[in-house]
Amino acid sequence: MFRALARAIHHHRGLVFAASAVFLALAIAALVRGGRLSTGVVEGTEAERAQQLASATTVGSTDTTLAVVFHSDTLRNTSKEFQDALKGTLEAAAKLPSVEGVLSPLGAPKAVAAQLQASTGHDTLALVRLKGDIREATRAFPEVRAVLSAGPLQATLTGRIAFIDALNQLLEEDLLRAELISFPLALLVLLRVFRTWVASLLPLVVGGLAVLSGVAGVFALSHFTDMAQYTINVVSLIGMGVAIDYSLFIVSRFRSELEREQGIEAALERTLDTAGRAVAFSGLAVAVGLAGLLFYRGSYLSAMGIGGALVVAFAVVFALTVLPALLSWLGPRVNRGRVPFPSLFADKEGLWHGLATWVMRHPVLVLVPTLLILVAVGLPFMRLQLAATDITALPAETEARRGAESLQKLFPRQAANGLVVVVQFPSGSAFTAERMGALYDKSRQLARLPGVIGVDSIVNLKETMDRDAYQELPDFPEEMLPPEFSQARDAYLHGSVTVMRVLTEAPASSQAARDIVETIRRERAVGDGTLLVAGQTASDVDAGHFVRAHTPRAIAFVMGLMCVVLFVLLGSVVLPLKAMFMNLLSIAGSFGALVWIFQEGHLSGLLNFEPGPIEPSLPVLLFCALFGLSMDYEVLLLSRMREEWERTHDNAHAVAEGLERTGGLITSAAAIMVAVFAAFSLAHVVVVKAMGVGMAIAVALDATLVRILLVPAMMRLFGDFNWWAPKVLSRWLSLAHQAHGPSERPPH
Known part of the structure; x- marks a missing residue:
């Protein structure tokens, strides 16, 4: 099949170029x-359901509410000039079609107004609620910010929407910066490998095409399904690495075949029948790994899996079509533009053969300390803590971060971590005597919990009112209700739903805050109503439960299907199982390093970030992506060993020769991967930075300790058993290969 593809591309390369231009x-x-x-x-989580119920109330719509701190260096916040300026700005904002309501000291009850005036005398807080869901509010944010910032007072905006807007801008900047850095670094490594400009530029062309197509695919899919902003960075990160690696394999093999003084067509056929086949299986392996994310249906992780698999598919397709067409057109000209660089790893004839031979002479001496090193690197993963990205992920100079810090300093009650407790009654109104009594009891119970500093609710308006007084309110005529209640009703009540805000000084991502959420959830009954908890801490707890619940099936799928792919390629049931074990070792090492660096704060000064819990999606993304990426080198190395084993049936020779033929290529490919991934370590967003660092560490471990030391040592210990498979499976595989026609082996 691959030979036929090579012939078709060679004779119809103009058609390939035309189709690529259209695409x-x-x-x-x-x-x-x-x-x-x-x-x-x-x-589908409790926090998400509770947030939907709470969003109909003012207190519960925190996701779409902007906190705006107005400041003047000269004017007092109680002066007429300050208040006139504040009034003009807020009235202009209130006229915007995207603004649903504004709460400020102007016209608010005295008790509320006092909480919105800072003790500094120069600062005032206003809460601006936007219409629609968080997507619609985020799209409207730039216009609202422009109006709020246009007045004579200094306005600093923060809140969930401001955080998302700043995060999206930083993600775009991080992506551009990483690409501007990774391209030159990758080119430098390619020049060291190929020592010609033409050959070195070809992988970058394929990488650029793959990433551009992958991002375009994500944009197109985002109109039909939920695609997170992070997906673009993930697509660029994975797409650039695999596309350049695949192109490296193919260009390297094509140049090698040309040196045998064969024609261009014959060289192209042999290239696609060997390196092209390895690229196809490698792409399949990466796609299988990313397909594990599809088990997280109902979350943005599944969409990331689709985006990642899409860019890998583009990388494989371009590497097997556009790149061969370019090689066919160039022919020997692929070696033009000589660069006076020493070749990377390739000049020392026999280096890898000698290394593999030495390792196989001392397999236990190599295996034990290498395993201990990998286990030691992975141990910090046992201390993993998960929490969603919060405002601390932004650089200190961003407006949303500065606004959050000002809010914490000037208005600590408004800035306190607020757990949104939602009580849904089966029908009717929450405003009945019996239900007000149940809410009163629950609010006092919540206030007594360790770590809780206060509760805001419809039954906490006045300390002088007791339980009986609140129960009498539903019987009052509308015009006789206390003014505090009339204004607070829309804030806390909506039909059969009421919202309470439980305040704690514990940071949202802390274990103390999580303990409060778990404690609140133990008792669900509030009269005849049911209690649910929303808010960032509750979302973190639920996200952790979601990830843990879906991960076993995802891991089983990825590892099981990967074993099948490797068996079809290698014809052995032992090698796939060993490959799974070694992949897990390198990934565990990456995870341990991730916790040690980003959670516990080592190297925080060097990498410029604030340590904290790991984003829940990060370990999942890394596992699914790295499990496939590690197979790139596994497929290339073991397939070459398999060639030698079938020719000589000498296990030691097959291992040494396989490493000799692929060691330099694997190291070069890994160097490119590390360069691409390390470029993302300069990102401002900690999640992107951590993913780049984690993947760079995993690839470095995989290409050095695992492929160069562990593989030869374990291959030596297992001996001929490496190539064993049950006769039934071997016979089935032989019949399958015959059904697809014989495949020529490359000359040796």
């Missing part, structure tokens, strides 16, 4: 159209 035009059109990217949510 490129469509991709650019999709990029110009743009996408509807979101922050990503986990659907």
Whole structure:
């Protein structure tokens, strides 16, 4: 099949170029159209359901409410000039079609107004609630910010929407910066490998096409399904690495075949029948790994899996079509533009053969300390803590971060971590004597919990009112209700739903805050109503439960299907199982390093970030992506060993020769991967930074300790058993290969 593909491309390369140009035009059109990217949510959790119920109330709509701190260096916040300026700005904002309501000291009850005036005398807080869901509010944010910032007072905006807007801008900047850095670094490594400009630029062309097409695909899909903004960075990170690696394998093999003084067509056939086949299986392995994310249906992780698999598919397709067409057109000209660089790892004839031979002479001496090193690196993963990205993920100079810090300093009660407790009654109104009594009891019970500093609710308006007084309110005529209640009713009540805000000084991502959530959830009954908890801490708890519940099936799927793919490629049941074990070792090492660096804060000064819990999606993304990426090198190395084993049936020779033929290529490919991934370590967003660092560490471990030391040592210990498979499976595989026609082996 691969030989036929090579012949077709060689004779119809003009058609390949034309089809690629049409596809490129469509991709650019999709990029110009743009996408509807979101922050990503986990659907179906208690926190998400509770937030939907709470959003109908003012107190519960925190996701779409902006906190605006107005400041003047000269004017007192109680002066007429300050208040006139504040009034003009807020009235202009209230006229915007996207603004639903404004709460400020102007016209608010005295008790509320006092909480919105800072003791500094120069600062005032206003809460601006936007219409629609968080997507609609985020799209309207730039216009609202422009109006609020246009007045004579200094306005600093913060809140969930401001955080999302700043995060999206930083993600775009991080992506551009990483690409500007990774391309030159990758080119430098390619020049060291190929020592010609033409050969070195070809992988970058394929990488650029793959990433551009992958991002365009994500934009197109975002109009039909929820695609998180992070997906673009994930697509760029994975797409650039695999596309350049695949192109490296193919260009390297094509140049090698040309040196045998064969024609261009014959060289192309042999290239696709060997390196092309390895690229196809490698792409399949990466796609299988990313397909594990599809088990997280109902979350943005599944969409990331689709985006990642899409860009890998583009990388494989371009590497097997556009790149061969370019090689066919160039022929020997692929070696033009000589660069006076020493070749990377390839000049020392026999280096890898000698290393593999030495390792196989001392397998236990190599295996034990290498395993201990990997286990030691992975041990910190046992201390993993998960929490969603919060405002601390933003650089200190961003407006949303500065606003949050000002809020914490000037208005600590408003800035306190607020757990949104939602009580839903089966029918009717929450405003009945019996239900007000039940709410009163629950609010006092919550206030007594360790770590809780206060409760805001419809039954906490006046300390002088007791339980009986609150129960009498539903019987009062509308005009006789206390003014505090009339104004607070819309804030806390909506039909059969009421909202309470439980305040704690414990940070949202802390274990103390999680303990409060778990304690509140133990008692669900509030009269005849049911209690639910929303808010950032509750979302973190639910996201952790979601990930833990879906991960076993995802891991079983990825590992099981990967074993099948490797068996079809290698014809052994032992090698796939060993590959699973070694992949887990390198990934565990990456996870341990991730916790040690980003959670516990080591190297925080060097990498410029604030340590904290790990984003729940990060370990999942890394596992699914790295499990497939690690197979790149596994497929290349073991397939070459398999060739030698079938020719000589000498296990030691097959291992040494396989490493000799692929060791330099694997190291070069890993160097490119590390360069691409490390470029993302300069990102401002900690999640992107952590993913780049984690993947760079995993690839480095995989290409050094695992492939160069562990593989030869374990291959030596297992001996001929490496190539064993049950006769039934071997016979089935032989019949399958015969059904697809014989495949020529490359010359040795």
